[in-house]
Amino acid sequence: MTEPIAIDRAFAERLFDELAARTGDAPGITRAAYGEGEQIAHDVISREAAALGLARHVDPAGNLYLTYEGRDPSLAAWVVGSHLDSVPHGGNFDGAAGVIAGLCAVRALVEAGIRPRRSITVMAIRAEESNWFPLSYLGSRAALGLLPEESLATPRSDTGVALAEHMRRLGLDPTRVGEGRVHLDPARIHGFIELHIEQGPVLEAADVPIGLVTGISGSFRYRRARILGEWGHSGAVPRGHRHDAVFALADLVTALDRLWGEVLAEGEGATVTFGEVGTDPALHGFSKVPGEVSFCLDVRSLSPACLDRIHAGLMEIVAGIEAARGVRFELGARTGSSPARLDAALRARLAGVAAARGAGHVEMASGAGHDTAVFANAGVPSALVFLRNQNGSHNPHEAIEMADFVVAADVIAHLLARDDNG
Incomplete structure (x- = not known):
């Protein structure tokens, strides 16, 4: 028994x-x-x-x-x-x-x-x-x-x-x-x-x-991305002459958040996270226009099609910001997993x-x-x-x-x- x-x-x-x-x-x-x-x-x-x-x-x-x-x-x-x-x-x-x-x-x-x-x-x-x-x-x-x-x-x-x-x-x-x-x-x-x-x-x-x-959920990730602009004096460089990496990052965050909202409104599930953001402590300063910012990006979804859509949107957003701000993105290696x-x-x-x-x-x-x-x-x-x-x-x-x-x-x-x- x-x-x-x-x-x-x-x-x-x-x-x-x-x-x-x-x-x-x-x-x-x-x-x-x-x-x-x-x-x-x-x-x-x-x-x-x-x-x-x-x-x-x-x-x-x-x-x-x-x-x-x-x-x-x-x-x-x-x-x-x-x-x-x-x-x-x-x-x-x-x-x-x-x-x-x-x-x-x-x-x-x-x-x-x-x-x-x-x-x-x-x-x-x-x-x-x-x-x-x-x-x-x-x-x-x-x-x-x-x-x-x-x-x-x-x-x-x-x-x-x-x-x-x-x-x-x-x-x-x-x-x-x-x-x-x-x-x-x-x-x-x-x-x-x-x-x-x-x-x-x-x-x-x-x-x-x-x-x-x-x-x-599966994901795509950029773990060591950065935006390269041009360092400058915060008081001496007018807006039209700046290549500000932090404002470029702000544009990226805002645009991806907008795309994320559109995806959710259409019934898809996804998350978008910028888990690390920073300027170089050895170079940044209170009175400097930031010429470089690093970040990581983590995007997840149960839908492969949704991941593809957000990634395509990311590439379009990056190209637009580069043209508008005079900066350059280096996203680095793409990693991730399948849903x-x-x-x-x-x-x-x-x-x-x-x-x-x-x-x-x-x-x-x-x-x-x-x-x-x-x-x-x-x-x-x-x-x-x-x-x-x-x-x-x-x-x-x-x-x-x-x-x-x-x-x-x-x-x-x-x-x-x-x-x-x-």
């Missing part, structure tokens, strides 16, 4: 507390991609998986796979997980909650004496936070053989050391990563499930613990389990990027479960109610336990 499936709240709290203590970096925590903090987190999760008797495997890019073998290992397996890196001085739950939830779900099945037909792999994915390396979904793309070889030369933002060298320092094999080998075959994945804290206020406002995500529509059938299964377990939930889209998008776009039936979070994310004040975490992990565990899932 099997025991009821029960998520061990104390076990989860112990793991969250250990990660916070060992990767703390006031204010908040720091788990740099391919750095000490991320590796500490991988080691903690590996240790707990070993105690459960799970099989451990690490691919050449450092992604961690912890497998609870099913009754029929020949069947395609479930993969449940998220990432363990963080932004600098971030919160303790972004990413880690998904890995710990997967481990909690498997632990609950083990303790209940339940061995499902399909194997279950808890996956800890490397380097999801692209502030360390300007590459979207680095770890998950490497796992699926989708990371371009030239990516290995990308320097980390804080060290200036190439990705390949950071991998080598951890005993990994960047040469094999660069060959584009598939280490996680989409055909061998029955479904991918990621739990992640919601990074906005929707669930808190709706007063429900979990959200079932319908799609994940992803998530699997409706898997989402319906999760909704059915949630309803049966009395777990309040809503359907919603994700404006932020997640590794789930890579799996979905590779043809894997994929689901993203959001967990209510009171204080946003990418900040030291991330917060979750452990009761909500238990609800979400419980839903995942009960789905994985079913033998009628194909």
Whole structure:
């Protein structure tokens, strides 16, 4: 006779507390991609998986796979997980909650004496936070053989050391990563499930613990853009003779905001963000016409056509400002990611389990990027479960109610336990 499936709240709290203590970096925590903090987190999760008797495997890019073998290992397996890196001085739950939830779900099945037909792999994915390396979904793309070889030369933002060298320092094999080998075959994945804290206020406002995500926005980004004008004296250069980089940036912001409003009015969803803006502290001054300004631009949407439209509009706006202001734009390299529509059938299964377990939930889209998008776009039936979070994310004040975490992990565990899932 099997025991009821029960998520061990104390076990989860112990793991969250250990990660916070060992990767703390006031204010908040720091788990740099391919750095000490991320590796500490991988080691903690590996240790707990070993105690459960799970099989451990690490691919050449450092992604961690912890497998609870099913009754029929020949069947395609479930993969449940998220990432363990963080932004600098971030919160303790972004990413880690998904890995710990997967481990909690498997632990609950083990303790209940339940061995499902399909194997279950808890996956800890490397380097999801692209502030360390300007590459979207680095770890998950490497796992699926989708990371371009030239990516290995990308320097980390804080060290200036190439990705390949950071991998080598951890005993990994960047040469094999660069060959584009598939280490996680989409055909061998029955479904991918990621739990992640919601990074906005929707669930808190709706007063429900979990959200079932319908799609994940894609993006285009210019991370190191600048406008080059001409420095001048603030009192001596008349308006008609100025090549003011800051006024040019103001024109750009205003015009893109206008285009964004038009897009929204027509029923499309998008976000436009200038996350960093600045003049050079070594050159700027109170009485100077600014001759250079740097900025970054992040545009996101669920619609590829919408992204294309905004990008085309951006190019037209830039050309017009260059002609009108006598400045030059250097946008730099364009990066980004593809939007992803998530699997409706898997989402319906999760909704059915949630309803049966009395777990309040809503359907919603994700404006932020997640590794789930890579799996979905590779043809894997994929689901993203959001967990209510009171204080946003990418900040030291991330917060979750452990009761909500238990609800979400419980839903995942009960789905994985079913033998009628194909």
